[in-house]
Amino acid sequence: MQIHPRAREYPDSQFSRPIRDESELTAGVKIEPGKSYGFFTDTTRCIGCKACEVACKEWNALPADSVGLTGMSYDNTGGLSASTWRHVAFIEKIGHGGGRATEMAPYQSNWLMMSDVCKHCHNAPCLEACPTGALFKTEFDTVVVQQDVCNGCGYCVPACPFGVIDVNLDDGKAHKCTLCYDRLKGGFEPACAKSCPTDSIQFGELAELHRRAAERVQELHRLGVESAYLYGTPGAPGATGGLEYLNAFFLLTDAPEVYNLPRAPTRASNRVMPSLLSGLATMAGFAVAAVALFAGASRNGR
Amino acid sequence: MADNIQTYYDHPQLKPAPFSWIVALYVYLAGLSGSSQMVATIADLFGGGRLRSLVRRGRYLSLVGTVIGPVLLIMDLHTPQRFYNMLRIFKATSPMSIGSYILSVFSVFSALTGGAQFIFDRAIRGPWRWIARIAQVPAAGAGGGMSVYTASLLASTSTPLWAASPGWMAVRFGSSSVASAGAALALGERWSGGRGYGRKLDALAVAALSVELYAAHLSQRDYQTKGVWGDREAAVWDSIDALGGYLPLALYTAGFFLGRRGRTLSEAASLATLVGGLAMRLAMQYAGQASASDPRTSLRFAQPENLPRAQS
Numbered sequence: 001m002q003i004h005p006r007a008r009e010y011p012d013s014q015f016s017r018p019i020r021d022e023s024e025l026t027a028g029v030k031i032e033p034g035k036s037y038g039f040f041t042d043t044t045r046c047i048g049c050k051a052c053e054v055a056c057k058e059w060n061a062l063p064a065d066s067v068g069l070t071g072m073s074y075d076n077t078g079g080l081s082a083s084t085w086r087h088v089a090f091i092e093k094i095g096h097g098g099g100r101a102t103e104m105a106p107y108q109s110n111w112l113m114m115s116d117v118c119k120h121c122h123n124a125p126c127l128e129a130c131p132t133g134a135l136f137k138t139e140f141d142t143v144v145v146q147q148d149v150c151n152g153c154g155y156c157v158p159a160c161p162f163g164v165i166d167v168n169l170d171d172g173k174a175h176k177c178t179l180c181y182d183r184l185k186g187g188f189e190p191a192c193a194k195s196c197p198t199d200s201i202q203f204g205e206l207a208e209l210h211r212r213a214a215e216r217v218q219e220l221h222r223l224g225v226e227s228a229y230l231y232g233t234p235g236a237p238g239a240t241g242g243l244e245y246l247n248a249f250f251l252l253t254d255a256p257e258v259y260n261l262p263r264a265p266t267r268a269s270n271r272v273m274p275s276l277l278s279g280l281a282t283m284a285g286f287a288v289a290a291v292a293l294f295a296g297a298s299r300n301g302r
Numbered sequence: 303m304a305d306n307i308q309t310y311y312d313h314p315q316l317k318p319a320p321f322s323w324i325v326a327l328y329v330y331l332a333g334l335s336g337s338s339q340m341v342a343t344i345a346d347l348f349g350g351g352r353l354r355s356l357v358r359r360g361r362y363l364s365l366v367g368t369v370i371g372p373v374l375l376i377m378d379l380h381t382p383q384r385f386y387n388m389l390r391i392f393k394a395t396s397p398m399s400i401g402s403y404i405l406s407v408f409s410v411f412s413a414l415t416g417g418a419q420f421i422f423d424r425a426i427r428g429p430w431r432w433i434a435r436i437a438q439v440p441a442a443g444a445g446g447g448m449s450v451y452t453a454s455l456l457a458s459t460s461t462p463l464w465a466a467s468p469g470w471m472a473v474r475f476g477s478s479s480v481a482s483a484g485a486a487l488a489l490g491e492r493w494s495g496g497r498g499y500g501r502k503l504d505a506l507a508v509a510a511l512s513v514e515l516y517a518a519h520l521s522q523r524d525y526q527t528k529g530v531w532g533d534r535e536a537a538v539w540d541s542i543d544a545l546g547g548y549l550p551l552a553l554y555t556a557g558f559f560l561g562r563r564g565r566t567l568s569e570a571a572s573l574a575t576l577v578g579g580l581a582m583r584l585a586m587q588y589a590g591q592a593s594a595s596d597p598r599t600s601l602r603f604a605q606p607e608n609l610p611r612a613q614s
Contacts, residue, residue, distance in 0.1 A: 072311040079313055089310060125460065131399035132387040151387045152380025155398040158319035158459035158594060161604065167320050172380035241609050260310035260597065262604030268458045269395035270610065271468040275457040276397070279450025279472030282513070283340070286480045287446070289509055290344040293502050294353060 004028065023189040029204045031184050033139035036206040038247030039179070039193060040213050041115055043259075044220060044228065045200035048074060048113040052086040052192035052201055059180065059191035060085065079260070080116060082168035085177035086192050087116045091258055114259050115192070115201055118143070118164045118177035119232060120247035126176075128269040129159035134174070141206070141247060142179040150174050161243075161265030179248070206247060213251060220251075227253040231261060241266030309597040316460055316600045318591035321378060326587040328374040329452040330580045332405070333479025334486060335367025336448025339412055341483050341506070343442035346435065356499055359490040361412075361419045361434065363483070364441065367448060368412040371405060397455040404447040411441035449479035456590060462603035463535075463593035464586070467524035473517035474582070478546070481510035482579040485550075485572035492569055501558075504568055507575055508554050515547040529602040530593055542585050546578015 004025045024030050031037065056062065062083045070076050073090040080087045093110040104110060124143045127135040134149035135156060145156075145165075152172040156165050165176040180190035188194070193203035202209060213230055220228035232238040232249030237256050239245045243265060256263045309315070319325075342360020345353040376385045389406065393399040414437035422430035453475035457468035464471065484507035491500045522539060525531040553571030557564035593599045 070311075072313075075311075091310070128393070128395035129398060129458065131391075131393060131396050131402055132384075133391040133393070134387070149384075149387055149390070150381065151384035152382075153378075153388070153398060154320035154380060155396070155455075155459075157317050158461045158464075160317070161460040163314065163316040163594075163600075166317050167380050169320075169380065240606065255308065257308050257601045258310065260313060260315050262315065262601060264604050264606040264609050265460065266465070266604070266609065268460055268465065271458045271465060272395060272397055272400075272454055275454040275468035275472040276400070276451065278469035279453055279476050280446060282473045282476035283337075283446035283449055283480075286337075286476070286506075286510060287340060287344060290341055290506060291348050293506060294345045294349045 018186060018188070021187045023187055023203070026194050027189040027203045029189075029208070031140065031187050036141035036247065037179065037184065037204065038120060038142075038206045038209055038249065039117060039190070040202045040204070040209040040249060040251070041117065042200050042202065042213070042216060042251045043112065043114040044216075044225065044251060044253060045198045046088070046113040046115055047198055047200075048088055048090055048111070049197060050077075050088050051195040051197060052115050053077060053084070053088060055191040055195035056086045056177075057084075059183070060178070080118070080164050080166075080176075082166040082175040085117065085175075089114045089116055089259055091254070112254055112258065114250065114252070115196075116259070116261075117192070117248050118179070119162055119238070119249070120177075120179055122244040122247065123242055123267050123269075125159040125161060125243075125268040126156035126165050126174075128267070129155045131155060138181055138184075140179070140181070140184050142181065142184075143176075144178045144181050145174050145176065147173055147175075159268045161241075161262055161268070177248075209249075213249065216251060220253075225253060229253075231256055237263050238265065240264040242270050243267050307598055307601045309601060312597060314595045314600075315597040315604075316462075316594040318594040319459065319461060319587075320380070321587060321591075323584065323587075324374050324378045326583040327580070328371055328378075329475070329587075330482070330583045331367050331374070332371055332448045332452055333450075333475060333579070333583075334482045334576075335364040335371070335412070336408060336445035337479040337483035338487065339364035339408070339415070339438070339445035340442045340449070341480070341487060341503075343438040343445075346438060353499060355494070355496055356487060356491065356503075358419055358423065359487055360483070361416045361438070363486060363490070364408075364412045364445065365416040368409045368416070372409060375405070397451055397458050401447075401451045401455055404444050404451050408441060408444035408448050411437045411444065415441050450476040456586065460600075461590045461594045462528075462530040462599050463525065463590040466528040466530045466603065466608075467521035470517045470521035470524065471586070474514050474521065477510040477514040477517060478579045478582055481507045481514060481550075481575050484510060485575035489569060489572045489576075492565065500568065504554055504558070504571070507572070508551065511547055511551050511554075511575065515543060515551075518543055518547070528608050529605070530599050532599075534592075535589060538585050538589055542578070542582050546575065546582050550574040550578060 075090045091112040120142045134146045150173040154167045193201045230236045232246030234245045338360045342357045346357040376382045388402040415434045418430040418434035453472035456464040484503045488500045488503035550571040557567035
């Protein structure tokens with residue numbers, strides 16, 4: 001990545017005030033309301049350093065989870081939760097299927113690493129399920145919970161097809177990645193993307209990220225990583241069932257299930273009308289039966 | 303069907319709904335009181351004035367959902383002091399929102415109907431009977447909604463078991479609600495010494511239980527084809543079918559053939575219907591939450607062959 005010409009205006013190593021439109025210098029994109037922003041997480045570049053997890057916790061003042069070892073790979077986080085909005089998954093390919101791997105694939109040796117995050121779905125099931133309007137689409141086309149509105153009904157939790165959003169039982173509200181809504185408003189790149197040392201997490205305008213991702217897949221195919229594909233772009237796995245596309249999408253090199261991602265998630269609200277209408281039709285049927293029964297009662301009873 | 307799906311160290315792929323048993327109890331009471339209101343209203347409008355005791359009991363029974371329902375729902379919120387935010391907006395994509403309004407309409411008109419009935423029963427002069435007769439119509443309509451919207455609530459999630467068979471689950475919930483209402487009102491009729499309409503209500507319960515069993519059978523076919531079916535599920539649903547379906551049906555049949563002497567059997571059938579309805583809702587909730595916590599089930603369910611054809 002080239003250094004932005006404006007960077008020369010800030011030669012100091014310490015700043016007394018925020019840099020205007022800092023994201024232009026760090027991510028090469030100016031953040032403006034009304035445009036679509038997202039994350040492109042390129043797992044072939046991930047080195048599993050978990051800087052994104054730490055940066056997210058720091059910026060969003062999220063508490064630590066259980067401090068301990070899971071005993072499964074280097075992943076001691078486990079998964080996304082109300083207080084963990086970035087989660088680095090580690091999948092060791094050695095020993096899978098009973099036998100040891102005898103050769104190394106290009107990139108990442110035999111480790112797959114992926115920094116998981118809220119997908120900020122285009123048709124977000126959590127948002128569609130939220131009865132209070134606490135979940136909303138921001139001016140940056142991201143999905144955020146308004147903490148002062150959420151009443152902790154928890155209906156967004158089973159609505160999410162990715163198991164992302166969760167209710168924190170300590171404060172009784174639903175929480176998930178905000179795609180650093182506060183930082184975007186101030187012209188800053190989200191904390192995880194800014195801290196990522198390998199640019200595995202890239203923040204930007206969605207159209208530009210799609211273009212960059214398609215190019216990266218081609219490049220990887222050329223380099224011999226034929227298994228590379230996108231997850232969450234229009235028409236790809238992860239963007240199925242009416243979700244259309246995910247604002248936070250991924251480049252993967254193995255089956256989605258290996259990363260704990262659903263291959264064909266669905267939009268829960270598509271089931272509202274089928275279930276409601278068949279239920280009401282059932283009740284209408286029983287109403288007619290009851291009319292017949294009781295009208296008969298009045299005639300025979302006399 | 304993709305078997306032997308690889309998981310991520312068996313870590314859950316979905317999060318189960320953070321609902322406690324309170325929600326299952328609400329789903330049950332909402333169906334019982336909603337269907338009672340519907341049955342009572344139809345008995346009042348079409349019964350030719352011969353079913354007064356049934357109408358009165360149905361109206362009082364619907365107050366159970368009116369009074370206890372909202373309390374249960376607020377208890378299950380994780381920030382209960384903000385319960386009023388449920389009516390802050392209306393969202394047609396959210397059965398939780400749709401249901402909040404159904405419950406509100408049902409509560410207001412059921413309270414009006416039941417309240418007017420209560421005053422009328424005390425022989426206080428006034429248009430009480432007519433207030434009840436008018437208010438019962440919207441209450442009965444909302445009561446139909448109360449009986450089934452809870453199925454839509456569960457189905458419109460990503461929880462595999464709930465999402466696998468949205469239509470048949472709604473038929474199950476609706477018919478189970480009607481069966482519960484018929485059973486409860488028949489018990490009321492028999493326990494208060496009335497001998498008029500117990501059989502009619504038994505017939506309604508038998509019809510509803512039969513529909514419920516058939517819908518359960520069809521939903522199980524959906525579960526099997528969509529990969530959310532295993533030994534555990536089979537054991538759970540076989541017991542639920544037996545307890546809440548075949549047992550009361552057998553008791554109703556025996557009670558019918560024994561005539562007057564079968565009264566105890568009919569009462570036992572009503573009780574089994576009521577217990578079975580609650581057991582079915584509890585099983586649906588807990589088995590659903592278990593299906594969400596099991597990554598093999600959820601990853602198998604989220605396969606392209608399970609997508610609705612128009613959207614794949």
